[in-house]
Amino acid sequence: MRLPHFEYFEPETLKSAVNLILKNKESKFLAGGTDLMPKFKKGVIRPEVLINIKEITGINSIKEEKNYLKIGALVTLGEIEDSPLINQVFPSIVEAAHSVATQQLRNTATLGGNLCQDTRCLYFDNSYLFGQSIWEKCFKRGGNVCHLVKKGKKCLAVYSGDVAPVLLALNAKVQVVGSSGKRLISLSEIYSGKGDNAFTLLPEELIAEIHVPKPKPSSYGTYVKFRERGSIDFPIVGIAAYLTINKDTIKDANIWLTSVGSAPVEAVEAESVLKGANISTDLIEKSANQAYQQIAPVPNHGYSAWYIKEMVKVFVKRALIKVMENARGGQS
Ligand SMILES: Cc1cc2nc3c(=O)[nH]c(=O)nc-3n(C[C@H](O)[C@H](O)[C@H](O)COP(=O)(O)OP(=O)(O)OC[C@H]3O[C@@H](n4cnc5c(N)ncnc54)[C@H](O)[C@@H]3O)c2cc1C
């Protein structure tokens, strides 16, 4: 598939990247391009200008500070997998990064791009010809119908990033750079929950760094992913669990899910039954049931909502069992 004509810039500073996007309407930031370019080729998006941010200096390293690990937005998922520091302090981030696509893609795909990847839809992600010429425009294309959920009143495209749930469970923050300077916000704030406009960031804003607080003592985490093909696939359901455990009592619990809505979802009820309780098989079952009841997935991956809900229960259970095993083995 050939790309249509577009203009291309390679700024070397964050400031010039922001200025370029302010000057050019219909422009997009380009990092590794593994999410953006296939959509551009298919005609699903049609930017007139691409601003390649990969030449920007200062946002491509992993730094340890007193209370935080700071990961530049341009760090690739492959570099995360290879980082001795992240492997030692946050193995669950490595698990999530490793589960994305294939090694070849992970060597190019950046963390910033993974967090900001667009929502997915069986209909919308199909080619321009299929989407535009035969079907009426859907909400995400500026129309008034949804082809996936008949009589749907809004776009329900699904956010499927693998790394966001782990960073959310770890209470990560992101440093956002825009025309009015830098701001540090919670990662959860960048997700709008809207399928057709998934991010709260302004068009000229970009993520520069991800700040992950150092783990509390006796904290253990994991990421488990259910997908169709083990070799390469987006999650049907992905679950990050992060618990603080003292002897046999759970002091704190963070559970986030991906691919079950237009933004990552916190399983708040599943967390609350765990907090302050003693570890047991019944408790894990109860927590998984709470997640099952809370989550209302959309059949946007070719699977029924009923089936995805069942898998939420199974995989929350697996995630919690894995965290308990990590706790017994002393692996954070
Ligand atoms: C075959 C295939 C399989 C895949 N499987 C998976 C999978 O299993 N799990 C998964 O999570 N993803 C998967 N992906 C999607 C994609 O590879 C990853 O999300 C990747 O991490 C995107 O990073 P990138 O640097 O390539 O982003 P790009 O494609 O360059 O950008 C993605 C979006 O983020 C924006 N963006 C990029 N960087 C920033 C920034 N710093 N600040 C603000 N906005 C930014 C861009 O403007 C664009 O809209 C797959 C893709 C393909 C093609």
Ligand code: SF4
């Ligand atoms: S879910 Fe969104 S992108 Fe998919 S068909 Fe419906 S409106 Fe379009």
